[in-house]
Amino acid sequence: xxxxxxxxxxxxxxxxxxxxxxxxxxxxxxxxxxxxxxxxxxxxxxxxxxxxxxxxxxxxxxxxxxxxxxxxxxxxxxxxxxxxxxxxxxxxxxxxxxxxxxxxxxxxxxxxxxxxxxxxxxxxxxxxxxxxxxxxxxxxxxxxxxxxxxxxxxxxxxxxxxxxxxxxxxxx
Numbered sequence: 504x505x506x507x508x509x510x511x512x513x514x515x516x517x518x519x520x521x522x523x524x525x526x527x528x529x530x531x532x533x534x535x536x537x538x539x540x541x542x543x544x545x546x547x548x549x550x551x552x553x554x555x556x557x558x559x560x561x562x563x564x565x566x567x568x569x570x571x572x573x574x575x576x577x578x579x580x581x582x583x584x585x586x587x588x589x590x591x592x593x594x595x596x597x598x599x600x601x602x603x604x605x606x607x608x609x610x611x612x613x614x615x616x617x618x619x620x621x622x623x624x625x626x627x628x629x630x631x632x633x634x635x636x637x638x639x640x641x642x643x644x645x646x647x648x649x650x651x652x653x654x655x656x657x658x659x660x661x662x663x664x665x666x667x668x669x670x671x672x673x674x675x
Contacts, residue, residue, distance in 0.1 A: 514668050517621055518614035526620040527613070534609035537602065547606035557603035561666070564600055565659060567593035568633055572656050575649045587640040590633055590652060597630040604666075615669050622669065625662035629655045 517523070538544040549555040571589035574582045601623070608619040632655035640648035 510664075510668075514618060514665075514672075517618045520617055523617040523620050526624075527616045530605070530620060530623075531609070531616075534605040537606040538609045543606070547603060548610075555603075555607060557600065557607045558670070560596070560600040560603045561663075563596035564593040564630070565663070567596065568629075568652065568656060568659060572652050575652060578645070583640070583645055586652075587637060587648070590637045590640065590648070594630060594634050594637060597626075597633075601627070601630075611669070615672065618665055618669050622662050622665035625658050625665060629658035629662060632658065 538547055545551070547556060567589040571586040571593070574586040574589065604619075604623065604626075608616060608623070611619060632651050636648045636651035636655060638648075639645075639651060
């Protein structure tokens, strides 16, 4: 069995898991409101640009956080300050990124929505961990902030794979 086959099997299990349905039902009304207005729906579909905003928006928190993780390998004072600022940028950018993701999720089929709630949970947890990393760094607990950022980075990779899968099998 190839790694790709194992991954696809795991994704199919998520798509078929009715245990995720309570989370899907809970999120659906709020996500639906994001695309209820035709102008917002057009924006979130990327009608004006040809690019879905969520696909673009993810670059900011992901880029900021992974650059911070890279800078953490160089522990001089200036680099520490820059890494802390990048962690903060990622936390701030995660809000709009999440909103664009929920708007896209609102238009997905039920199976994709199931994967989407796991994707959102991974990325939301990563965001909270990066927030804790920023708080630790701000309080002079640099090593804790670094460890938290690395943990958050692992969750981002998981969330990224889930998001990439949803994009590849999109069934509007």
